[in-house]
Each structure stands twice: as structure tokens, then as C-alpha cells.
Amino acid sequence: MSAFAALVRRDLVLAARIGGGGYLSLLFFMVVVALVPFALGPDLNLLSRIGPAILWLAAVMATLIGLDRLFQADEEDGSLDVMLGASLPLELAILAKVLAHWLTTGLPLALCVPLFGLLVALPAEAMAPTALTLLIGTPGLTAIGAVGAALTATMRRGGLILAVIVAPLMVPSLIFGVSAANAAMGGTVPFTTPLAILGAISLVALVTAALAGAAALRGGE
Amino acid sequence: MEAALSVAHVSVSRLAVRDLACRRGERLLFSGLSFQVEAGQCLTVVGPNGAGKTSLLRILAGLLHPVAGEVACEPAGEAEPRELCHFVGTREAIKASLTVREHVRFWRDLLGGTADPDAVLAEWRLAPQADLPAGYLSSGQRRRLALARLSAAARPIWLLDEPANALDNAAQAALAARIEAHLAAGGLAVVATHLPIAVKGARTMVIGGAAP
Numbered sequence: 001m002s003a004f005a006a007l008v009r010r011d012l013v014l015a016a017r018i019g020g021g022g023y024l025s026l027l028f029f030m031v032v033v034a035l036v037p038f039a040l041g042p043d044l045n046l047l048s049r050i051g052p053a054i055l056w057l058a059a060v061m062a063t064l065i066g067l068d069r070l071f072q073a074d075e076e077d078g079s080l081d082v083m084l085g086a087s088l089p090l091e092l093a094i095l096a097k098v099l100a101h102w103l104t105t106g107l108p109l110a111l112c113v114p115l116f117g118l119l120v121a122l123p124a125e126a127m128a129p130t131a132l133t134l135l136i137g138t139p140g141l142t143a144i145g146a147v148g149a150a151l152t153a154t155m156r157r158g159g160l161i162l163a164v165i166v167a168p169l170m171v172p173s174l175i176f177g178v179s180a181a182n183a184a185m186g187g188t189v190p191f192t193t194p195l196a197i198l199g200a201i202s203l204v205a206l207v208t209a210a211l212a213g214a215a216a217l218r219g220g221e
Numbered sequence: 222m223e224a225a226l227s228v229a230h231v232s233v234s235r236l237a238v239r240d241l242a243c244r245r246g247e248r249l250l251f252s253g254l255s256f257q258v259e260a261g262q263c264l265t266v267v268g269p270n271g272a273g274k275t276s277l278l279r280i281l282a283g284l285l286h287p288v289a290g291e292v293a294c295e296p297a298g299e300a301e302p303r304e305l306c307h308f309v310g311t312r313e314a315i316k317a318s319l320t321v322r323e324h325v326r327f328w329r330d331l332l333g334g335t336a337d338p339d340a341v342l343a344e345w346r347l348a349p350q351a352d353l354p355a356g357y358l359s360s361g362q363r364r365r366l367a368l369a370r371l372s373a374a375a376r377p378i379w380l381l382d383e384p385a386n387a388l389d390n391a392a393q394a395a396l397a398a399r400i401e402a403h404l405a406a407g408g409l410a411v412v413a414t415h416l417p418i419a420v421k422g423a424r425t426m427v428i429g430g431a432a433p
Contacts, residue, residue, distance in 0.1 A: 006330030010319070017318035017354075078312030081284055082370070086331045087304050 003088035004096050011100030021066045025105035026112065029062040033116045044121045051120035052130050052181030058116075059109050059134055060170050063141040066105075067166075068159035070097060070149040071217060080153075080217065090217060091210040098139070098146050098209060106138025129184030129191060133198060137177040140202030143209035144169045150216035172201050232407055233294045233305055233377040234260050236281070241290035243276045250276055251428055252289065258409045260377070263400060263423040266413040272429025274413035275310065278380045281411060282308035294378070306378035311386070313367035317356030321347055321366055324355060325373050334374025344399075345369040346392070360387040368396065371403070379403060379410040385418055394419065 001009070015022030036054045037047055074080040083093050113122075113131035122130060148166035152158030180194035235257055242252035250273030258264045266274050279285035281292055283303030294302050315324060325338040342348045345365045350358060355366060364387045371379060379400070385393050397419045400410050404420075412418060 001330045003331045003333065006327055010316075010323075010327045013323065014316060014318060019318060076312070077316065078310055078314040079316070081282070081308055081310060081312070082314045082328065082331065084284060085282065085303050085306065085308060087300075087333055088331070 003086050004092055007083070007088070007093055007096040008100045008103075011097055012103060015100070015104040021069075022104045023108075025062040025065050026108045028065050029058045029109050029112070030116060032058040032061060033119050037119060037121075048121040048123055051117065051122040052126065052133075052185070053178045054120050055113060055116065055122075055130060055134070056137075056174055056178050056181070059106070059138060060141060060167070060174060062109060063105055063138065063145055063170075064159075064163050064166070067101070067142070067145040067149050068152060068162045070101060070146060071153035071213075072149070072155075072158060075153045075217075084217075090214040094146060094150070094213040094217075095206065095210050098142050098206070101146070102139050102142045106134070106142055110134035110138060123185055126181065126185045130181040133177045133180045133195065136195065136199050136202060137173050140173045140198070140205040141170055143202070143205040144173070146209045147212045147216065150213035153217060173198060173205075176201065232260065233296075233409065235295040236378060236409060236411070237293045237295060238281070239291055239293075241277070241280065241292070242288045243273055243280060243285070244288045245273070245276060249288075254290070254428065256426060258411060260407050260409050261404050263404055263410040263412060263420045265418060265420075265423050265425045266411060267415070267425060267427055268429040274428065275382050277428065278308060278310070278382050278411065278413055281378075282306050282380050284308065302378075305376055306380050307371050307374075307376045308380045308382075309367055309370060309384060310382045313363055314370070315355045315358075315363055315366060318354055320352050320354055321358070322351040324366060325369055328370045329373040332370075332374035332376070336373050336375075338373070341369050341372045344372055346395070361389055361392060364388055365392060368399075371399070377408045379408060379412075381410065381412045381414075383414055383416075384412060385414060385416045 014020045033054060040047060071080065084090060110131050113134060114127045117127050117130060145166050148162040151165065152162045155161065176194045176198040180191060180198055183189045183191045183194060237257045239255050241254040243250045266277060268274055276285060280287050283301060292302060294305055321342060322338050325341050329336055329338065342351050345368060347362065347365055347369065350362060358366060368384060384396060388396060400420050403410060
């Protein structure tokens with residue numbers, strides 16, 4: 001098995017085991033989405049209009065959950081030293097960890113949109129497009145968060161600082177993700193325009209995360 | 222994977238350190254440190270607490286940048302020093318929820334080794350614990366698991382930081398024998414330790430002893 005695959009596999013196994021927090025993001029996503037209708041009151045029209053925004057906000061918050069441990073756990077127990085000694089470039093090791101994190105957070109969130117969309121009265125025709133925006137947008141969110149996670153890897157209680165650092169950087173994904181989902185529910189903008197920009201943001205974020213995250217981890221020594 | 226495999230078979234004839242200086246925070250731990258370790262040799266580094274033994278090993282492993290001086294592996298190949306060495310530190314890189322065998326398999330795949338995990342575990346007397354989550358191991362067993370990384374992937378340079386901590390007498394002897402086998406196979410080792418380690422022909426270097 002290649003070093004990249006071994007790292008992805010290890011992180012997936014760790015996430016699935018007790019204490020790994022693999023399902024935590026999905027549960028958090030569900031809690032946030034379920035609470036909003038209670039806060040807004042019984043206005044189905046309002047709810048379905050802002051449904052994509054609620055789902056996207058919840059996705060941003062759910063991505064931040066547990067992200068602070070992405071590199072911190074490996075830094076604390078010395079696993080990071082072992083990874084630095086591998087022939088696998090650190091940039092690829094970061095992408096492996098981003099992939100594993102996305103497989104346990106972003107992907108389940110996107111797949112569960114048809115379920116959670118019901119809670120915010122999302123119109124049936126908007127279900128699949130909204131799920132698609134999350135599928136394309138959440139890798140970018142995880143990648144952006146990984147840079148913050150690398151910067152705060154050696155910090156105790158770095159979770160809050162991480163959120164403060166990366167939340168502003170997630171704004172572009174949020175804007176184009178929500179506008180793509182809204183475009184699917186009607187409007188003048190074609191669905192694919194904001195979606196293409198969202199995809200571009202995610203791709204740029206993945207490349208940036210690999211380079212910036214590696215620089216941050218190396219500089220942390 | 223191809224590149225990683227070839228690295229494992231790269232031999233290093235000498236590890237040369239010239240004029241090394243290390244600073245941690247405001248303190249200069251050591252400076253002007255020069256030494257060489259040839260293939261087949263073991264160097265034990267001793268010194269009082271805080272003398273910079275761990276920092277020295279981390280510099281050799283390429284995990285820490287020295288403020289001055291250089292570390293060179295000869296002959297100079299394509300592989301970076303960090304890809305040629307095993308650094309086993311006091312932080313053992315062990316995850317409580319992974320089983321013992323999963324650790325060895327992960328290290329083997331990550332570091333480009335070819336060893337059979339069960340053979341590695343038998344070598345370090347961890348075979349009965351193979352399917353146990355590492356969180357249940359005693360500190361001596363954790364230590365042996367961390368050291369099992371040395372066998373999971375072949376690398377010419379071993380950098381061991383207090384390897385004998387928490388090991389019982391039998392395990393210490395087995396560790397010394399394992400280091401000797403590594404040296405006999407053309408490897409080299411630098412060991413920072415307080416406990417005397419019975420490796421035949423090991424040289425000893427004292428750092429920080431003369432500091433005021």
C-alpha cells in the first residue's frame with residue numbers, strides 16, 4: 001500500500017474508532033439544522049427561502065468541529081515526526097489527511113442533505129443541487145481549515161483561534177455555495193455559474209492548503 | 222512507492238556533523254559540536270538533563286534546524302537525511318485506539334518498508350498483543366512497539382532517544398542485540414541515553430558536561 005493510502009486509511013480507522021469523533025460533525029450539523037426552525041418560528045416560506053443558507057452555515061460550523069485536532073493530535077504524540085521522515089512529501093501527507101477528514105465530515109454532510117433539507121422545508125427540486133454544492137464546496141472548506149489547523153498545531157486550545165483564523169477565509173465558498181443553491185430554486189443566474197466558481201475556489205484551496213500547511217508545520221519546529 | 226523502496230536499500234557510509242550549534246529559546250545548548258559516525262558504529266550521547274541530547278537527535282533527523290553547522294550523510298545521494306533515518310523519541314507516535322499490528326503495518330506502508338508485521342511483532346515480543354488496542358499496553362510494551370518501527374522499514378541511520386526507558390532487563394538486552402545486528406548489517410546508530418546500554422564497541426560522547 002502506498003504511503004498516501006496508508007495515511008488516509010489510518011485516519012479513517014482512527015475516526016471510526018471510539019473517541020475518534022468521526023460522526024461528531026454529522027451530529028453537530030444535524031443539531032444546528034434542527035434548531036434553526038425552532039428559532040425562526042412556523043414560517044415555511046421563509047424557511048425554504050433561507051434553507052440553503054442554513055445548510056451551508058451548518059456545514060461551515062460542522063467542518064470546524066474537530067478540525068483543530070487534524071494535526072495537533074499527531075504533533076502531540078510524535079506521529080508528525082514519523083510523517084516528516086517518510087519519503088512522501090509533507091504536502092501530500094497534508095492532502096491525505098484533508099481527504100480523510102473530508103470523507104468523514106464533508107461527504108456525509110452532502111449525502112445527508114435530502115434528509116436535513118426536509119427540516120428546513122427545502123423544495124424537492126433544490127435537494128440535489130444543494131447536495132451538489134456541498135459536495136463541491138466542502139473539500140474547499142476542509143482544505144482552508146487545514147491551513148489553520150497546521151498553524152495552531154502546537155497550540156493548546158487552538159480550536160477557537162483556528163475558527164477565528166479560517167472562518168473569514170471560508171466566506172467566498174459560503175457566498176458562491178449559497179448562491180448556486182439559490183440559483184437552483186429559481187432566479188436569473190444560471191446554476192452552473194456560481195457552481196463553477198465554487199469548484200475553482202475548492203481547487204485553489206486544496207493546492208494552497210498543501211503548500212501553506214506544509215510550510216506552517218515545518219515552521220512550527 | 223518505488224522511490225521509497227530504493228531509499229530503504231541506500232547505504233550510508235558516514236554521518237558527519239560539523240560545527241553544530243543549537244539554540245532553544247534564549248539558551249545556547251551547544252555550539253561547535255563536530256563528530257562523525259561511520260557505518261557499523263554506535264555513538265552513545267550522554268549528558269545532564271537539558272544538555273541538548275534530544276535536540277541533537279532531532280537536528281540529525283532533520284526535524285530541527287540548527288542555528289549553525291551542518292549534518293551530512295555520505296555518500297550524498299538523492300534522499301534527504303530525514304528519509305534515511307529512524308528517529309524514535311520519547312513521544313512514541315502511538316494511537317490508543319489502533320491495534321498493535323495496525324501500528325506496525327501503518328509505519329511499514331508510510332515509511333516504504335517491506336517487513337511482515339507479525340514477524341516484526343514476534344521480534345519485539347509483542348505477538349500476544351498484536352490485536353490489542355495500543356491504549357491497553359504497559360509503558361514497557363509501548364516502548365517496544367515504538368522501537369518496532371525500526372524493524373518495520375529498513376533505514377541505515379537509527380537515532381534513538383532514551384530507547385531503554387521502561388524496558389525490563391530482557392528487553393534491554395534484546396534492544397542491544399538488535400542494535401548490534403543493525404550495525405553488523407552496515408547501519409549506524411546514535412543513542413542518547415542515561416541508562417548504560419550494552420552495545421559492543423559503542424563510543425560515548427558527553428555533551429553539556431563542561432558547561433557552567
